[in-house]
Amino acid sequence: MTSPTFYKSYKFYKSYKxxxxxxxxxxxxxxxxxxxxxxxxxxxxxxxxxxxxxIICDRYTPDPAPYVHGDTLYLFVDHDENETLNGYxxxxxxxxxxxxxxxxxxxxxxxxxxxTFSAWAKQDNDCWASQCIERDGKWYWYVxxxxxxxxxxxxxxxxxxxxxxxxxxxxxxxxxxGWFKIDPTVFIDDNGQAYxxxxxxxxxxxxxxxxxxxITGGEIEVKTKDETAFGPYKGYDDNGNPKTNFEEAxxxxxxxxxxxxxxxxxGVPEHWAYSxxxxxxxxxxxxxxxxxxxxxxxxxxxxxxxxxxxxxxxxHNGKLPNGGGYKRATCVEEFTRNEDGTIPAIAFxxxxxxxxxxxxxxxxxxxxxxxxxxxxxxxxxxxxxxVTNISSGxxxxxxxxxxxxxxxxxxxxxxxxxxxxGTMNIRxxxxxxxxxxxxxxxxATDGEWTEVLCDLTTAIKGTVxxxxxxxxxxxxFDFDSWQFSSEAIAADKSVDITVGDEARxxxxxxxxNVKANSPLVVSLHGxxxxxxxxxxxxxxxxxxxxxxxxxxxxxxxxxxxxxxTVTGWDAxxxxxxxxxxxxxxxxxxxxxxxxxxxxxxxxxxxxxGMMTYALxxxxxxxxxxxxxxxxxxxxxxxxxxxxxxxxxxxxxxxKQDDFVRYALMPVIVDEMxxxxxxxxxxxxxxxxxxxxxxxxxxxxxxFPYIYYExxxxxxxxxxxxxxxxxxxxxxxxxxxDYTLDTPCDxxxxxxxxxxxxxxxxxxxxxxxxxxxxxxxxGGDQNTDGKQNVYRSLQMTSGTYKLCFHSEGEAGKxxxxxxxxxxxxxxxxxxxxxxxxxxxxxxxxxxxxxxEYRLTITKPAATDQITITNLGLFSLTAEExxxxxxxxxxxxxxxxxxxxxxxxxxxxxxxxKWQHGLFLTSTVGGKARKILIK
Numbered sequence: 001m002t003s004p005t006f007y008k009s010y011k012f013y014k015s016y017k018x019x020x021x022x023x024x025x026x027x028x029x030x031x032x033x034x035x036x037x038x039x040x041x042x043x044x045x046x047x048x049x050x051x052x053x054x055i056i057c058d059r060y061t062p063d064p065a066p067y068v069h070g071d072t073l074y075l076f077v078d079h080d081e082n083e084t085l086n087g088y089x090x091x092x093x094x095x096x097x098x099x100x101x102x103x104x105x106x107x108x109x110x111x112x113x114x115x116t117f118s119a120w121a122k123q124d125n126d127c128w129a130s131q132c133i134e135r136d137g138k139w140y141w142y143v144x145x146x147x148x149x150x151x152x153x154x155x156x157x158x159x160x161x162x163x164x165x166x167x168x169x170x171x172x173x174x175x176x177x178g179w180f181k182i183d184p185t186v187f188i189d190d191n192g193q194a195y196x197x198x199x200x201x202x203x204x205x206x207x208x209x210x211x212x213x214x215i216t217g218g219e220i221e222v223k224t225k226d227e228t229a230f231g232p233y234k235g236y237d238d239n240g241n242p243k244t245n246f247e248e249a250x251x252x253x254x255x256x257x258x259x260x261x262x263x264x265x266x267g268v269p270e271h272w273a274y275s276x277x278x279x280x281x282x283x284x285x286x287x288x289x290x291x292x293x294x295x296x297x298x299x300x301x302x303x304x305x306x307x308x309x310x311x312x313x314x315x316h317n318g319k320l321p322n323g324g325g326y327k328r329a330t331c332v333e334e335f336t337r338n339e340d341g342t343i344p345a346i347a348f349x350x351x352x353x354x355x356x357x358x359x360x361x362x363x364x365x366x367x368x369x370x371x372x373x374x375x376x377x378x379x380x381x382x383x384x385x386x387v388t389n390i391s392s393g394x395x396x397x398x399x400x401x402x403x404x405x406x407x408x409x410x411x412x413x414x415x416x417x418x419x420x421x422g423t424m425n426i427r428x429x430x431x432x433x434x435x436x437x438x439x440x441x442x443x444a445t446d447g448e449w450t451e452v453l454c455d456l457t458t459a460i461k462g463t464v465x466x467x468x469x470x471x472x473x474x475x476x477f478d479f480d481s482w483q484f485s486s487e488a489i490a491a492d493k494s495v496d497i498t499v500g501d502e503a504r505x506x507x508x509x510x511x512x513n514v515k516a517n518s519p520l521v522v523s524l525h526g527x528x529x530x531x532x533x534x535x536x537x538x539x540x541x542x543x544x545x546x547x548x549x550x551x552x553x554x555x556x557x558x559x560x561x562x563x564x565t566v567t568g569w570d571a572x573x574x575x576x577x578x579x580x581x582x583x584x585x586x587x588x589x590x591x592x593x594x595x596x597x598x599x600x601x602x603x604x605x606x607x608x609g610m611m612t613y614a615l616x617x618x619x620x621x622x623x624x625x626x627x628x629x630x631x632x633x634x635x636x637x638x639x640x641x642x643x644x645x646x647x648x649x650x651x652x653x654x655k656q657d658d659f660v661r662y663a664l665m666p667v668i669v670d671e672m673x674x675x676x677x678x679x680x681x682x683x684x685x686x687x688x689x690x691x692x693x694x695x696x697x698x699x700x701x702x703f704p705y706i707y708y709e710x711x712x713x714x715x716x717x718x719x720x721x722x723x724x725x726x727x728x729x730x731x732x733x734x735x736x737d738y739t740l741d742t743p744c745d746x747x748x749x750x751x752x753x754x755x756x757x758x759x760x761x762x763x764x765x766x767x768x769x770x771x772x773x774x775x776x777x778g779g780d781q782n783t784d785g786k787q788n789v790y791r792s793l794q795m796t797s798g799t800y801k802l803c804f805h806s807e808g809e810a811g812k813x814x815x816x817x818x819x820x821x822x823x824x825x826x827x828x829x830x831x832x833x834x835x836x837x838x839x840x841x842x843x844x845x846x847x848x849x850x851e852y853r854l855t856i857t858k859p860a861a862t863d864q865i866t867i868t869n870l871g872l873f874s875l876t877a878e879e880x881x882x883x884x885x886x887x888x889x890x891x892x893x894x895x896x897x898x899x900x901x902x903x904x905x906x907x908x909x910x911x912k913w914q915h916g917l918f919l920t921s922t923v924g925g926k927a928r929k930i931l932i933k
Contacts, residue, residue, distance in 0.1 A: 052352025052399075054320050054329030055105055057373045061095060062328035063183075063249070063301040064314040065131040073307050074098045074163050075105070075314075076132045076141065077330055084326045091127040094143060096164055102312070102332070103355040103399045107368040107378035107385050111165035112141060117156050119172035121145035128153065129183040129249065129301055132163065133212075135194070139163050140212045142184040142196065147177055155184045155198055157213055164382040170213050176206065183301070187252045189280055197261075199224075200248040205281070222282060229275055229284040234266045245273065245286070251303035252280070258341055262290065262303060269298040272315060274343060290343050291315055298325045304335075304343070308356050311335050313346050358402035358463055361484040367413075371399035371465070376479075387479040390422065390470050395431045396479075398466040407459035408484035411437050412516065412594055414451050415477045417444035422476030424452075427467040428460055436460055441477040449480060451516030451594040455489045487592060489514060492539070494531070499584045502577065506585050507531040507551040510593065511543045519547040519599035520589060521735070522582060522623070524608030526631070526717065527559055527568035536605040536629045536717040538728040545732055548593060552585050554578070559607070569604075569611035571633070573642075574849070578611065579618045586622065598739040603627040603731050605717035606660060609651075610634065617643045625703075625738040626650070627731040630660050630715050632668040634788065642796040642849065645746045646676035648703035650734045652727055654713025662709070664789045669696075669707055670764045671791065677702040677751035677871070681758040690721040699753070701745030706734065749800065750793060750872035752777065765791035771861045774814065778821060778853030792821055792851035795828075799875045802829065802854075803840045808865030810836040815857040818843065820850045828852070835865055842875070 054061075060080035067074045075097040081090040096108040112130075114123045128144035141158045154174025158167035180200045186208070188194045194208035196215065203222040206215045224230055224246040231245035249264040258276050261284060265273035272291035275284040294300040296318025304313045313335055316328040323329055334353045335346045359365065367387040368378040375394030376387050387396065411426055421443050427433040439452040470476055491510040496503065523537035531553040542549045554567040555578065570578045589595060602623040604612040609631020616626055620643030627650040649672055655662050673680050673696045682694035689711060696705040708730070713719050718727045754761045754768075754775070761768055767776040778792040806814060811834065818829035829843040858865050 051350035052103065052371070053331040053333075053348075053350050054317065055103075055332055055352065056097060056330055057320065057370070058107075058377050059095065060320060060323065060327045061097075061330045062299070062316045063129040064316060064330040064332075065129075065303060066305045066307075066312070066314050067132055067134070068305050068307050069134055069163070071308070072098050072100055073102070073305065074108075074132070075330065076130055078127060078129060079110075080327045082322075082327075085125075087326075089128075089326055090125060092124055093127055094130055094141070098163075101355045101357045101359070101400065102307070102310075102353050104359060104369050104371045106366055107370075107380070108164045109381040109385055111160070111163075111167050111382065112143065112158055114145060116158050116167055117143070117145055117169050119169060120148055120154065120174055121156065122148055126153070131185050131303075133186045133188065134163070135188060135212055137161065138212070139167075140186070141167060142175075142186055144182045144184065144198075145174075147174065150177075152177065152179045153182050154178075155181060155196070159213065162382060166382060175213075175215055176204075176219060183249045185250045185252050185303075187254070187280065189254070195252070195280055197222075197250045197252050199250065201244060201246070203246060203250060220281070222284070226284075227286070229282070229286055230263075231265065231273065231286040231288075249299075249301040253304075254280070255306075255337075256341060260343075264300055265289070269293045270300045272300050272302055272313075276341075287342060289345060291346055291348070294328075294331075295319050295348060296324055297328050299328070310353075310356065311337055312353065317348070319350075355400040358400050359398060359466075361401050361403055361408060361460075361466070362486065364481050364483045365398070366481055367396070367479040369398065370396050372397040384480075386416075390418070390476040390479065392422075392471045392473065392476070394470045396468045397431065398468075400463060401466045402463045403460045403484070404486075405461060406486050407461035408456060408486060409459050409488040410453065410455045410485045411439065411482065412451055412453040412485070413439060413482045414449055414480040415439075415441045416447065416449045416480070417442050418475050418477045419443060420472055420474040420476060422470060422472030424479070425469045425471065426456070426460075427469060428464040429467075430465075431467045431469055433467065444477075453489055453514075453516050453594055455512075460484070485592060489593070495588070497581075497584060497588055499577070499581045502581075504555075504581050504584075505531065505553045507534060507553070508589065509534065509539050509542055509549045509551070511539075511546060511548075513543065513546050514548060514593075515546055516594040517596045518594060519545075519601065519735070520586065520595050521547055521549045521732075522586065522600070522602045523549055523551050524569060524602070524604030524611050525551065525554060525567075526604075526606030526608050527554075527557075528566040529554070529605070529608070530567065536608070536728065537603055537731060538718075538726065541726065541728040541732055545736075547732070548589060548595065550585050550589055552582055554607075568607040569614075571607065571610040571614040573614040573617045573633070575618050579615070582615070583619070583622070598741050599624055599735075600740070601625050601627075601731075601735040603629070604631055605629045606631045606715065609660075616647045616649065620645050620647055621740070623647070624740040624742070625735045627734060628652070629717050629727060630654060630657055632660060632665065632789070633671075642749075642794070646702045646744055646748050648698075648705075648734070648738045648742075649676070650706045650708075650731060652708040652710065652719065652722075652730070654710045654716060654719070656712065656714040659715040665707075665709075667765070667789045667791055669694075669705065672705050674750055674752040676705060677745075677748050677753070678705050679756060680753055680764070681756050682707070699751065701743075702748060702751075703738070703742075703744065745873075747873040747876055748871070749795070749874055752870060754870060755866075755868045772857050772859070774856045774858045774865055775867060776853065776855045778851065780821060793818070793854050793872065794849065794851050795845050795872075796849040797845050797847065799842065799844045799880065801840050801842045801873050801875060801879075802871075803838070803873065804856075804870040805838050805868045806833070806835045806865055807868070808835045808858075808863060810834075812859050812863065812865070814859075814865070815855075816841060817855045817857075818852050819855070820852055822850045823847075838869075 061077040063078040065076040077095050079093050079095050084090050093110045093113040096111050097105045099105050126146040130143040132141040139160045144153050147154045154177035156174045159170050160167040180202045181198055182200050184198045186196050195205050197205045203224050204219045206219045207217045209216050224244040234245050245265045247264040247270050251262040253260050259280050262274040264270040273289050275286050277284045294317040300315050302315030313333050316330050318324040320329040333346050368385045373396045377389035379388050380386050422441050424439050425435045426437045437454045437456040439454045490512040491508050495508050496505050521537050525533050525535050531551040534551050537549050554569050556565050557568045558565050570576045602612050609628030612626050612628045613633040625648040629652045677699045678696040682696045685693040692709045694707045698704040710719050722730050813832045816831050819827050831841050833839040
C-alpha cells in the first residue's frame, strides 16, 4: 500500500502528531477530490467483460507482489474495501491468488488480516503493502501496518507451511518501525543471505537472519537523493526541499550478474522506474522509466517476475467499475527484456497477456479459478474456497479451455443451495453465446454441498472461452467446482474395463433423470446368463427411481450343477478375481458419475444370487443392502460369515424351484438370521395363492432378513405375484431404507437367540439337553445330491469372544468347546465357565476360514441349566488394544503419574483436556497405565 502522505519530508512529519493531521491540512489533500473524480471517470468507461486488465474482478486488489514457485505463480495483494472511510485508504486484510496460465486466476483466500498481528498492529484498517517469499518449506509474508497507539507504521512478518496459510505472527512485534518505513520487499542472495528493503521517499535495507523472523546488523539507509542512483529530482516538498525521484514500493531481484531495484517514482502521481547495481547493497545506477502514471490511480505499486520463460510486469490501476485512487486493481503486461538486460518502456493495455497453457475441462476445476467475472464474490480459506454472492445476470469467464476434437457431452458441478432456486447456464465464446447446457440448483435445505449434472445439448469441441451465466430471483447458490465429461450422462451401453491384466466388461444403464449423488445398484446375472440380460434389476425401475444400474459380465466357470463350463461367478465367499472385478466396476462408474457411496446396493439371480451372498462377506463395507432371487449359498460356493458388519438382506425364492432347490432354504434362512442377530421367529404375512412373506426383525445393532416364498414361481428372476407387481421394485423399496452408515454392531458375527419364544431349536439344527450335552450346534458335512447345505458356525482368522449367560445351580462348571469341522479338526476353544455368571471367553482363529461346531457340556445329565444371550463377536478395537474411553466427564488424575488421555485423543492434565491416547493393561494382577507419547 502506498500512502500519498509519505511523499512529504520527515522534517515536515516531525512537526505534526499524526499523518492524518497532515492530510487534513495538505494542499494535496485539497486536490484529491478532483483527482479522484477524474480517476473515476477514467475507470468507468472500460468494460471488464471484454478486457483482461484488471485481472481480478471481484475485489479491489492493489500492491501486487508476484512470486513464482514451481509451476505456479502466486499473487499476494492488498485489499481496498468497497467502502472508503474518511476519504482515505480503507484496508483490513491481505489476499492471495494463483495461476498456472497467467489468464485464469484462482482465489486462495484471505490468509492475513489485521487480527493476525493483534499483538502490535492497529485493528480493522491500515493493512498496507506486503511481499511473501518461501524458504526451506516455510512461507514468510512481510506486511506493513500501523503501530497500535501510534501514527507511524511498522513492518511485521507472518509464517506458514503453505502459501495459503494458516499464518501466525511468531515474534508478536514489528521487525522495524518508524516514519516512512513501509512497503517491504524481501530478497535472498546467492550466498543465502536474506535482505529486507523498505521505505517511502527514503530507503533502507537490513539483513535478515536465516530464520527470516529477525534482523541483524542494523538498518542501513540508501541515499535516495543521489541523482545518479535514482534520477533527477522531481519537484519540491512543502518546505522547499528538492524531492527525490524515488518514491516508494521498492521491488528487488537479481538477473544474471545484475541486481534490479524497481520502484514507484516521481512523487504523486507516480510512475514506475528502476535502477541496477553490481551488488545488492549498491551503489545503484538509474536506468529510467518503465511504466507511466496508472489510469485512474495516483499510485502504481508493482513488480516484475519471470515465469515459464516469459517476463511479466505487475502494477495496479483504478479501472475496475467504481474504482479509483483508493480502489485499485491489479493488472499485468508481458514484456521482452533488451539483450543487455535492460527493461524497455512498457505500454498499458486492456488486453493484458496471452495464455501460457490451456485449461483441461475433463479434470475437476475450481469455480474460483476465473479469467473475468461480474457480480460474484470468492470466499473461503486454506481449507477450501468457492464462489458466492451469485445473483441473476452475474457471470464467470474461464479463458482458453481445450475440449479437444471429441468434445464434451456432459457437465457436473458441486454446488450448495442458496435462499432461492437458481440456474447455471453453460455458454461458449461470449457471455451471451448459445446455451450448451444448464443445471438447476434448488433452494437450500440443509446447507450441504451436492452435485448437479446435465447432458449438453450439443458437444463442446476445440479451444474456447467458457462462460457460466446465472439466472433466478434473489440470492442464488454457492459454486465450488466443475468438470466436463466426454461421455453423456444418460447411458445404455456396454463398457470395457481392464482389471489387472484381464479384459472384462459390464453393461451400464444411467437414466435420463439421474441426479447428482445417485444411488448405484450392482445387478448380477445367473449362470449361463449375460450382462445384456439386464437382470434381475430392471431398467424401468431405474428410470422411475433415478438410480444407476450396472450389470457386470461373468466369466466362464465350471459348475457341477450344470455339468460343465458356463458364464457365471466364483461365489466362494473369498476375495477373488470376480470380487476385484466388481470393485473395479464400482470405481469406474464412480469416476464418471456422481455416485453416493453410502447408497450402493447388490442383487443377483441364481448364481448371481449366490455371488450376492458371497459379497456380504467380501464387500460388506461397500454395499448398504443385498437381495437375492432364486440363489443361495451352496457348499461349493459357501457363505462365509466373516464380513465386517451385519447386512440387511432380502431373499425371493419360488416354491416350485427344483434347480436351486426351495427345499433347502430353511437352512439358509437359519444361517443368515443367526449371522445378523435377527429375531429367529418371523412376522409372517400370507397372500393366498401368491406368496408367504417372513420378516425376521432386526435386533438392536443389527438388520432384518426378509424372505419371500413365491407360490407359483419356479427358477425365475422375476415375479409379478408380489406387492408391487415387480420383484425389482420390491428390491428397491427394501434397498432405499438403508445406507452404508446406518448404525450397527460391527463386531456381531453370530447370535442364534435360541431363547426366543416360539423358537424350536431342534428344528433348526440344535441338539439340546442330550445326556451331558447342554447344547450343540454344527454338524458334519452332509451330501444331498449336488447341492450341499448344512449348518455350522463359520469364522476366519481373527480374535473373537463367545458370550452367554447361564442359570442353574451356582458353582457348577460348564465345558465350552469350539471344534473345527474342516481340515485339521482341532479345537480353537476348550474352556470352562461357572454357572450363574455372564461368560465372555476370548479365543483366536489363526489358519483362515473354517467351519466349527459349538458344544457346551454340563457336569451331569440331570443338571438343570439354561443358556441365554448366546453370541459370537469379534473383539472391538478397544478390546484388542486396551484403549479405554474416559467416561462421565473429567477423569480424576491424582493417582496418575504423567499424562492421561481419552479416546478422542484429548490429554488430561489438571482436569483439562489436551491431545493424546491412553492404554490400560493388567500386569501382575494390577492395573497399569501405559502412556502413548
